[in-house]
Amino acid sequence: MRCILNVTLGALISVSALATTAYADGVDQLPATEKKIYETVDPQIPLGASAYKDFKPKKGPPWKIGYASSYAGNTWRAAALDAVMSDLLPRSKAAGLVSDVVVTQSDLKDAVQIQQMRQMVDEGVDAIIICCSNVTALNQTIEYAYKAGVPVFSFSGYVTSPYAINGAANHAQGGAEMATWLAEKIGKKGNILLVSGIPGFASSDSFDKAAKEALAKYPDIKIVGEVAGKWTDQVAQVEVQKFLATNPTKIDGILTQGAQENGVLNAMLQSGRDMIPITLGGEASAACYWRKNPEFVDRSFHIWPPRREMQQMWEIMLRTLEGQGPKVQSFLRPVLPYTIDEVRAAIPEDCDLNSTDFVEPKADGWFPAAIAADYFERPADPWKPVSK
Incomplete structure (x- = not known):
């Protein structure tokens, strides 16, 4: 669909x-x-x-x-x-x-x-x-x-x-807005995991630089880890799983670029940890999880x-x-930016948690x-x- x-x-x-x-x-x-x-x-x-x-x-x-x-x-x-x-x-x-x-x-x-x-x-x-x-x-x-x-x-x-x-x-605006939203969502304090796209590529680096600058305005927020998801769900899932398995530090939010947020989401679901806010950028699979769990986040962003x-x-x-x-x-x-009401209008209640499509x-x-x-x-x- x-x-x-x-x-x-x-x-x-x-x-x-x-x-x-x-x-x-x-x-x-x-x-x-x-x-x-x-x-x-x-x-x-x-x-x-x-x-x-x-x-x-x-x-x-x-x-x-x-x-x-x-x-x-x-x-x-x-x-x-x-x-x-x-x-x-x-x-x-x-x-x-x-x-x-x-x-x-x-x-x-x-x-x-x-x-x-x-x-x-x-x-x-x-x-x-x-x-x-x-x-x-x-x-x-x-x-x-x-x-x-x-x-x-x-x-x-x-x-x-x-x-x-x-x-x-x-993408600079996107990184800043997503980071600011996440910082506010977790109460302006806590630990954040940053999941980059492909380091060295323009959109990935632009996003990350702006996101870090935005987070630097919150003295009680710390980026405790960075991994590269390569804009691929399977890669992002593996990299986030490895980080979570080897770093017992509490994570309060995950800032991820697009085309990999479902992998990040699945890594969290399989980690045994409580779910935390994750930035969403349009994957229908992750939007489906949001539709089924409306308390998960309160905003998503079209950037890609x-x-x-x-x-x-x-x-x-x-x-x-x-x-x-x-x-x-x-x-x-x-x-x-878009809301869960717009997601509800775009995908059905019985949506596919493994969809490879995008909300656009x-x-x-x-x-x-x-x-x-x-x-x-x-x-x-x-x-x-x-x-x-």
Whole structure:
């Protein structure tokens, strides 16, 4: 079952800036409501004007797209790929916009991903999508693609190359908001276990840095352990189980990134310890536990909705190939909190505690067309069928 949730931004938790940024050329062109999203960001994220403001594709449409994925081993990546193959590609073919998608997997090996991307360029793709990569490792290859007229789009994370376009949630805001919520939830004192994603990857590091800064404001809270769940439930479960088995210290809350919270939850359930608050980021399995145990937590957060993030980047890619002129290097989305009432509306009472699906905003709830238009010089409907 595909779980779709309609959410509004609502009142966000107030946090101090990880990096309070003077607006760069690109961001300065955005309306005030969008500029606000960029107030607290990872200091490495590129905020300048896009190199593709006046870009025109070599040919087409229809265009051939490369998806150079760095990892295929978790439910989040599977959902993102399913969004392409089951929805975005068929719609794009029907509109005469895309002819095919070439998919590769590098298993977290930068050298392999670099070779795959260069091969895509040499074999004539018109654009490349990457995901959640190391912030600098691919930069020379991205420039290689740019010089060949092939734009590179990094979704759910960022790269520092000036020749890429990034699209993601503001992971710094996400880490700060989740950490602040958890600190308040456990009464502003106690021990916290931090479960990172993949250290060294942009979204993982941005989240962790901001989360630690937020927790530092609570003198009676201590991070007593850090493990890496690699955004994979099975890995997170093993790592948390090992930590709990070898550290008898009382844990009052667990701060985890998304696509692994069900593994964290299962580790706690199997540990024999009393259940404690755990941050949730959209996995339907963990949301199901919350639905069945409403006292568990009182808030969850959309930071990594896989289908919605892929749709956002796909539409940014289409608009860029259509010559709409992106204004910024990095398209950031705000964190969207949601409640158990919205979970009840999204998944049934007899929901599956082992579901591999995600609770996500509705199709236009993550990057609405009206907002997307503000990010482009010459905005138009990216899905308008092409006249032949």
